[in-house]
Amino acid sequence: MIVQEDFSKESLGDFPSNWNTRSGAELVTINTREGKWLRLAQTGVFYPEYITDNLPENFTLQIDLLANQQVAAIGQWMVSLLQTKDTDEKFRLGEGLHASGVANFQLNFQPGSSRGQMYYSTNLIGSQSKSGIPEFHTPEKPSVKISIWRQKQRIRVYLDSTKVLDLPRALDANATLNSLVFSSSNPEYDSKEGAFFMSNIRLAVGAPNLRSKLMNEGKFSTNGILFDVNSDQIKPQSYGSLQDIAQLLKENTAVKVKIIGHTDADGDDHANLELSKRRALAVVQALTTTFGIDASRLQSDGKGKSEPVDNNDTSAGKANNRRVEFIKL
Incomplete structure (x- = not known):
């Protein structure tokens, strides 16, 4: 296990002490869920600062993600696995699906859009979209466990237990990734109650044979x-x-x-x-x-x-x- 983040040692109402952002988010509890959750109700980029080494060539990433019913059709949440050299690059590359020129895999969801929408992008294969995501679509299915598995060139993505992506040549085999970055965007956040919530982030070395x-x-x-x-x-x-x-x-x-x-x-x-x-x-x-x-x-x-x-x-x-x-x- 490289990262096990459930925010259990952090104070409710605060932004996590070992994370960084230029926007704002806070830790909350949810009536129907255990533990603490990071509530993303503003457009911004958010990332843990304690990942300082290169990620292994074989790893798994799991995230529990929720969206409330007020998330607009254009509301987006994204996770990025990136090669970055400094803080500014984390913020810049974490803002969108076009981190060209550096090794990256980015996965974006719009659960409030019609039938749910998913986008993915890498520096090798560009960006693609997929409509109709029953595993994460408000209001019918507002929560999902996202699992990303990297094996050198190959990227697999699971939503709950359903495999939704299997990209055999998503990355260069020797591509180095060193950053885990999250972002959310919705121009209506400032006047609406729409929010994403995430917790139980687990980053681990890939399963052995x-x-x-x-x-x-x-x-x-x-x-x-x-x-x-x-x-x-x-x-x-x-x-x-x-x-x-x-x-x-x-x-x-x-x-x-x-x-x-x-x-x-x-x-x-x-x-x-x-x-x-x-x-x-x-x-x-x-x-x-x-x-x-x-x-x-x-x-x-x-x-x-x-x-x-x-x-x-x-x-x-x-x-x-x-x-x-x-x-x-």
């Missing part, structure tokens, strides 16, 4: 299996990771594995240990009941906070420690 890791190294860990807070209830967005693991086990029918849960250091040690064991057992139950894996091939255990792989001082570090480990028996 699970079969290679398990067969050659004897184990692998995943942060893709998510649970409700202080619970062993698996979140629906974990389905893709569970499906990949189940497919691996189906293709290698002689393999048996031990599934081990790990937590971060927050909370009571004994409670964390018991929680990690329950979460590992929940994964076993999901693999057997949902995916048909023979229960005799699976064991479970939990280590609580006792085997961290990162520090527990940052959100990203804690997210790395909250993992599920698979060990070949």
Whole structure:
């Protein structure tokens, strides 16, 4: 995990302390959603300042995004993955779909337009549009989880669990990206109540080859299996990771594995240990009941906070420690 941003340590009503903008936005809560959300109600560019290194050539980016019903038909929200050299370039290139001359991938949504509208652009293939986006269209579907997966040249985009883009030559294979930038625009923002809301931003190194890791190294860990807070209830967005693991086990029918849960250091040690064991057992139950894996091939255990792989001082570090480990028996 490179970035795990849920704004949990920031104050409501403020702009995040480690982000930058030349416009304005504030953190709010939403009655029907957990956590804090960055409310974008002004035209502007917004980006986290703590991304200072080049992004890996294989990474995934996830964002939870909402739009209220007051967002006008021309209201736009955009995420940009860019190669920039300074702050001014982040603001300039983050404003539109035409960041020519530098490596970039930009994805733009207009959920208030007729049937929903999506635009995408890269420095290699130019800009294209796609009409009719049922996954993100107000007022019928005002929220979406956006997932972007870069593998060198290739870019895939998922809205919730639906793959909407698969661009095999979107970028140069060796293109360097070093900036994550968000923007919103709507000339009517100043006189309307339209706003976008975003949270739960997760930027991580791309998934390894699970079969290679398990067969050659004897184990692998995943942060893709998510649970409700202080619970062993698996979140629906974990389905893709569970499906990949189940497919691996189906293709290698002689393999048996031990599934081990790990937590971060927050909370009571004994409670964390018991929680990690329950979460590992929940994964076993999901693999057997949902995916048909023979229960005799699976064991479970939990280590609580006792085997961290990162520090527990940052959100990203804690997210790395909250993992599920698979060990070949």
